[in-house]
Amino acid sequence: MSTPSPVGLLLDVDGPVASTQTRTVPDGIVATLVRLAGRGVPVGFNTGRSADFLLHSVIGPLRATGLPADAPFFAVCEKGAVWFPFSAVPAGTLPEVTVDAPAPAWVRTDPAMALDPGLRERIWELSRERAGDLQFVDRTKLAMVSLEMRVGADQAAYEAVRDDVAAGVEEMLAERGLADEVRVDPTVISVDVEHRSSGKDLGVDRCRALMAEAGVPVPGRWFTAGDSRTDYAMADRLHAIGLAVEHLDVRPADGIPATPYPVLTAADLAGRGVGNAEDVHERAGESLLRWVERDLLD
Structure with a gap:
């Protein structure tokens, strides 16, 4: 088994990764994610978005920027109802995945x-x-x-x-x-x-199962990121199973709940020398990725 990465990431997509205004992933986030993949950092995209959105709005830009075919990246879509590893997606033209046609065999779904x-x-x-x-x-x-x-x-x-x-x-x-x-x-x-069984905590379990199947060692330290209260369930689940975790709230206007683990905001990242204190959504998400790359992997 390979040496585990010192850190893993579980990311909501809308907000921390993709702009809620344009529904696209900024070039800076794409480039940073590709570099993290090259260093073996496991990343789970734990989202309510569809497999089709992940394919065309996330995987497509990442592959165009040089994402390795064996990157330890994993998609958990529709809040745990649909999931697949990036490595299972065939090279070439990405398929359209809709409710109107059978999904590709490598897209897993829970009929229940x-x-x-x-x-x-x-x-x-x-x-x-x-x-x-x-x-x-x-x-x-x-x-x-x-x-x-x-x-x-x-x-x-x-x-x-x-x-x-x-x-x-x-x-x-x-x-x-x-x-x-x-x-x-x-x-x-x-x-x-x-x-009602849907949720970001279920997404964590799906992602961990995909990592185990791929033989990806589980890091001892994790960062999660989201833009709503429901995204805290990712950090809740990781903390409950005994992993060190910090959660980045990229839209803390709703207030930050009491948690047994640290919660970061853009202001905290600005204090560590990345981004600006007033950043929200994908700008704060990019700051987290840059900080992980700069301070935790060197």
Whole structure:
């Protein structure tokens, strides 16, 4: 077995890695991730995003910048319902992965976490009725249902229709007797409808299993990063199994909860000589990656 990296990373995608405004990954983050891959740092992308989004918005740019084929990078999508190692993705043109066609064999899914197709269609219809052009349905989700703000839409206007749609979906679930099985999770840019077993803690377990299958040694020190309270579940899970972890909150405006592990913000990273104290979202995420590369690997 190879020598373990001194550090591992578990990253939410929207916010710490991809811009919530453009849905793209900045070049600086792409380049830093490729360098970390070359140094054997395991990275799990633990996200509510779909496999298709990871393929085209994360893996595509990373490969174009020189990501090694055997990089210890892993994708856990749809909050644990879909997962795969980057190394399983064939070279060449990346496939489209949508709910309308069978997924590639290397994309793993949990059928027990998939919403019923009839319910999915009714939720999509509700979104069209209540949100109009401010929100679109994400047909790349294989298990959960996501209704997402259109790029360029006014944030305040979107949040009003988002909350109305979320309330409508909750009423629908209650009428169908599904409220104990399925939950509604409004985010900054979406309404996610998902199985209650979904979560970033499940994503940690999926990622650890992928690492074990690939023979990647588990680092003793971890950093997690996210932009919402639900992302703290990554650090909670790592701490619970006895691993040293620090969590970067890239959008601490909601307040930082009490935790048994350190919580970082952009201000903390600025104090360590990277980024600016006022950075949020992907700018703070890039600062974390730069700090790990500069101070923990040399």
